[in-house]
Amino acid sequence: MTNWTPNHGQDFDPVPYRPERMPVEQSLRTAAELRSRMDERRTVRMFSPDPVPTQVVLDAIAVASTAPSGAHQQPWTFVRVVDPEVRKAIRAAAEHEERISYDGRLGEEWLDALRPLGTDDVKPHLTDAPELVVVFQQRFYLEPDGSSRKHYYVDESVGIAVGMLLTALHLAGLAALTHTPSPMKFLGEVLNRPRNEKAFAVIPIGYPADDCVVPNLVRKTLDQVVVTV
Numbered sequence: 001m002t003n004w005t006p007n008h009g010q011d012f013d014p015v016p017y018r019p020e021r022m023p024v025e026q027s028l029r030t031a032a033e034l035r036s037r038m039d040e041r042r043t044v045r046m047f048s049p050d051p052v053p054t055q056v057v058l059d060a061i062a063v064a065s066t067a068p069s070g071a072h073q074q075p076w077t078f079v080r081v082v083d084p085e086v087r088k089a090i091r092a093a094a095e096h097e098e099r100i101s102y103d104g105r106l107g108e109e110w111l112d113a114l115r116p117l118g119t120d121d122v123k124p125h126l127t128d129a130p131e132l133v134v135v136f137q138q139r140f141y142l143e144p145d146g147s148s149r150k151h152y153y154v155d156e157s158v159g160i161a162v163g164m165l166l167t168a169l170h171l172a173g174l175a176a177l178t179h180t181p182s183p184m185k186f187l188g189e190v191l192n193r194p195r196n197e198k199a200f201a202v203i204p205i206g207y208p209a210d211d212c213v214v215p216n217l218v219r220k221t222l223d224q225v226v227v228t229v
């Protein structure tokens with residue numbers, strides 16, 4: 001297997017793809033199990049400081065990086081933040097932005113939508129969780145000479161990758177939060193990211209605290225989300 005490399009303008013080079021077909025019984029069993037396991041996933045905001053196995057996080061990022069992406073440009077960077085000092089700096093900057101947001105920038109309608117979640121401008125998960133994965137979108141490809149190439153469907157691609165990351169973390173026994181402090185510009189500055197990268201989300205990862213609680217939310221039923229024509 002060769003390494004990924006930008007392939008702008010390369011010729012079509014097909015290779016066979018003939019995965020063994022899964023027997024229907026096994027398919028049904030697997031889907032039902034996954035459905036049940038994924039229904040147990042919850043966004044966690046109260047973390048234990050216990051460390052998590054690094055390899056589990058790396059494997060989950062590797063899963064995320066298998067996501068489909070526009071023109072196979074894989075426009076994502078996952079920055080693992082394990083240094084407590086850097087997490088402290090991120091928390092201070094995030095809480096600064098969140099204070100302004102909760103003090104009125106969000107507007108009444110948004111604050112109303114958030115009320116059932118019990119969130120506020122204090123973000124202890126940013127320092128309690130043993131690591132953060134900050135996901136960056138590569139808005140364009142930066143060539144080594146400083147010139148750039150367009151990336152396509154960046155929002156969609158990175159969104160799918162983050163969904164796969166959250167799924168992998170959950171199935172491997174870890175809890176996570178999708179945190180989107182707004183605006184997020186400070187993340188690129190604190191983490192010293194190049195000019196083509198824009199922060200997409202901060203994902204604290206760990207185990208739930210012993211006294212963890214989550215909002216009592218109800219999910220839509222299948223009937224409410226599926227339309228078959």
Ligand SMILES: Cc1cc2nc3c(=O)[nH]c(=O)nc-3n(C[C@H](O)[C@H](O)[C@H](O)COP(=O)(O)O)c2cc1C
Pocket residue numbers: 041042043044045117119177178179180181214217
């Ligand atoms: C794009 C996106 C942004 C989110 N931003 C935040 C956030 O900034 N802070 C937070 O506490 N939760 C955030 N969440 C988590 C949602 O509130 C949570 O997924 C939702 O309430 C459903 O709960 P569940 O994940 O436990 O099913 C975000 C989720 C998504 C998908």
